[in-house]
Amino acid sequence: MEQATIQCLGCVKSKIPVAKSYHCSAKCFSDAWQHHKVLHERASSSLNENGAEEEELFGRFGSGGSGVLSTSGSGSMSNFGQSPGVNNGPVPLYPSGTDKNSGETWFEVGHSRTYTPTTDDIGHALKFECVAVDAEKKAQVGTPTSIMTSRVIPAPTPTPRRLIQVNGDVIGHLDLDSQTSALGTFTVLSYNILADASATGEAYSYCPTWALSWTYRRQNLLREIIGYHADIICLQEVQLNHFEDFFAPELDKHGYQALYKKRTIEVYSGNPLAIDGCATFFRKDKFSHVKKYEVEFNKAAQSLTDAIIPAAQKRVALSRLIKDNIALIAVLEAKFGNHGTENPGKRQLLCVANTHINVHQDLKDVKLWEVHTLLKGLEKIAVSADIPMLVCGDFNSTPGSTPHGLLAVGKVDQLHPDLAIDPLGILRPLSKLNHQLPLVSAYSSFARMVGVGYDLDHQRRRMDPTTNEPLFTNCTRDFTGTVDYIFYTADLLTVESLLELLDEESLRKDTALPSPEWSSDHIALLAEFRCKPRIRR
Structure with missing residues (x-):
């Protein structure tokens, strides 16, 4: 965290909490202004509408009391209170009071210190009622005090992203319910959704607090994910409790079967339920589950140190290698038929790795070792089954790095400067750093597109011509670059179309990701594939 060097005088005059008024530099303040000025507007609104200042309200209700949030409705909306807000506390099925002056009926929608409005609240005012409680006597002290909001408005929704054929022709908007894969093709989505435990105000101070709350982000993420209509979904940074309580049941409603692998916890010291992992979903009408492999890099590290590290150095070696990372590998069987192949009656299997x-960043040797370990495992599956493979995920490796080179080229440049960092000797001999999988990055197809046109030109501008990868898949105030990929085996699969890339300038209007529109610091990648016919030998 950087030292604060500048304070906003507007915050001082508006009596906004001091912690929110400081910035590390003039540039930091300028970058955050789009969201920071909202604090001023809220303070002014709070003073004008509620007759009290925002700081005083937070101070009054911040501790030592209980709160009840209600929503108003007219007589025709008498059943409104029967729709509970998700994770906003228990909601009774009865009105909590009727205003004698307006005739409006208030329904209790939450009973907790915080509340995130739901879609059911749109168009209604919210009233927060707080009362001080004597903790020892467990009795109310004084009379309740309340504040009321203006009418709830819909959350901002991002512009739908289009699926674009690799020849440059636009297929259509993916938010349409009619959007489905072409006959004999399937779509794969890869998305790091940003775990709630990592979505802190300290890390993303430019994003409004309400837009960082999990109750808001999860609905926004679900709406986005469902809108892509992907046949296979690979998510990263999915907390165990969120997988079990939200994503698995919600995606089940849309016809998806779920697989999950949480990270190991040898290093992790937080809440076990908040540990994140990788979740893979697939449409039950298009695929059936054949086999699941779980890769724990901690176990691989243990085996590696047992084999090559002297006993006296083993403890130091494990402390460097053990990072709790995992990979989830699923073998699926297609139900849509082996269209276009020479063996239409043969089972069409597919192997999907999610990691x-x-x-x-300082442990470049460990990162490369983990990627190499995953690829050697996938090699064994490919040899035994001879099936198409997809390798999806957040690799935290930019184009030009050794992990990216290993994935995309099948080997590592032995003169690469990253290879100089190998204190444990786990990368030696360098000649072993290779694999035989014919992997190609799906989004490199944009660079190979031919022809002219508005959409093609825009996609080319969002690609790096030297690496044939997107200019970015991760966009925060401190870092913008590509770390997420969908790789495929080009001998058995071909790319039909890709989800269009986003424009950095348009995202920067909200400073960076996450934002009220986009609820992760990463962008989703999606590719449509077709199985190639097998060549008879």
Whole structure:
């Protein structure tokens, strides 16, 4: 965290909490202004509408009391209170009071210190009622005090992203319910959704607090994910409790079967339920589950140190290698038929790997070792089954790095400067750093597109011509670059179309990601594939 060097005088005059008025530099303040000025507007609104200042209200209700949030409705909306807000506390099925002056009926929608409005609240005012409680006597002290909001408005929704054929022709908007894969093709989505435990105000101070709350983000993420209509979904940074309580049941409603692998916890010291992992979903009408493999890099590290590290150095070696990272590998069987192949009656299997290589940038040797370990495991599956493969995830590796080179080229440049960092000797000999999978990055197809046109030109501008990868898949105030990929085996699969890339300038209007529109610091990647016919030998 950087030292604060500048304070906003507008915050001082508006009596906004001091912690929110400081910034590390003039540039930091300028970058955050789009969201920071909202604090001023809220303070002014709070003073004008409620007759009290925002700081005083937070101070009054911040501790030592209980709160009840209600929503108003007219007589025709008498059943409104029967729709409970998700995770906003228990909601009774009866009105909590009627205003004698307006005739409006108030329904209790939450009973907790915080509340995030739901879609059911749109168009209604919210009233927060707080009363001080004597903790020892467990009795109310004094009379309740309340504040009321203006009418709830819909949350901002991002512009739908289009699916674009690799020849440059636009297929259509993915938010349309009619959007489905072409006959014999399937779509794959890869998305790091940003775990709630990591979505802190300290890390993303430019994003409004309400837009960082999980109750808001999860609905926004679900709406986005469902809108892509992907046949296979690979998510990273999915907390265990959120998988079990939200994503698995919600995506089940849309016809998806779920697989999950949480990260290991040898290093992790937080809440076990908040540990994140990788979740893979597939449409039950298009695929059936054949087999699941779980890769724990901690176990691989243990085996590696047992084999090559002297006993005296083993403890130091494990502290460097063990990062709790995992990979989830699923073998699926297609139900849509082996269209276009020479063996239409043969089973069409597909292997999908989903991983998050979360390793500190200084540990380049560990990152490369994990990617190499995953690829050697996939090699064994490919040899035994001879099936198409997809390798999806957040690799925390930019184009030009050794992990990216290993994935995209099948080997590592032995003169790469990253290879100089190998204190444990786990990368030696360098000649072993290869694999035989014919992997290609799906989004490199944009760079190979031919022809002219408005959409093609825009996609080319969002690609790096030197690496044939997107200019970015992760966009925060401190870092913008590509770390997420969908790789495929080009001998058995071909790319039909890709989800269009986003424009950095348009995202920067909200400073960076996440934002009220986009609820992760990463963008989703999606590719449509077709199985190639097998060549008879």
